[in-house]
Amino acid sequence: MKKQRLVLRTLILIVLGAAVAYTLYENFKKDEIEKVVIGEKAPDFVLTDLNGKKHRLSDYKGKGVFLNFWGTWCKPCEEEMPFINRQYNKFKEKGVQVLAVNVGESDFAVKKFAETYKLDFPILNDKSGDVQSAYRIDPLPATFLIDKDGKVIKYHKGELTEKMVNDFMEQIKP
Template identity: 70%
Template sequence: MKKRRLVMRTTILVILAAAVAYTLYANLTKDNRMKVEVGKKAPDFVLVDMEGEKHKLSDYKGQGVFLNFWGTWCKPCEAEMPYINNQYNHYKDKGVQVLAVNVSESELAVNRFAERKGLDFPIVIDTDSQVQAAYGIDPLPATFLIDKDGKVVKYHTGTLTESTVREFMEKIKP
């Protein structure tokens, strides 16, 4: 009886120790998992927008791309959308494009959100989270600034102000 209890306790202890070790390892190496580095070429992808048009990142070569990952449920994302929209309308004819990548939500939810906010820029949905994984996105909102040559100039997480969006677009304007 005592031997069986000792074996059970030891087994539980080993499982707990393994879980703690994995958690520590995952947390200590999460910064190393950043898949997209500043100064390197941005991973190419193809996603479809709300009108059924395909958007391939490499098709924007020669233009700056303001690549924003967001969700309708994300309050900081919601707060920055009007600023992105305002600056998009100012910079779209100056060689800066916005691609807003929604992270796996339904087309209905995204359409309602875009209509309510009056968004003009292309919105694509990453239905299978492959682009989100390729870019190592966590947490939202996350923004990548990509220059005319397809290289990442800056990575930013957190809410953007209108002046920050303007500054970022100015930075990637060809």
């Protein structure tokens, strides 16, 4: 009986040790692969918008991309959305694309928010949190400016004013 318990405990410890080792390995590997560096190419991703259309970041090569991470519960995000929408309508014909990435909320909540603010740009939902992790988003809102060649030229943490949004879009206009 004692021998069986010893064998069982040993097996449990081996399995737990393997699980911890695997988790650590995956986290280190992920950190090595996905780092956002100013002046380097932005990590590519594919996310689906509220209409079911897939958007791949690399498909916007040739355009400046205003990549904004936000949440419906985030008051600063709520404040800046009308500014982003107005400037998007001003700059979309000049080669600037806004991609607003919601950080994993329900489609219902995101659609309601987008309808309330009459947002015209693609609203993408990062339900898995993979894109948020790749871009190391914390806290919200967070905005990346990506030039026509797909390189990150600026990262801004926190709320944006309308003048800032305008200036940022000017910077990424091809």
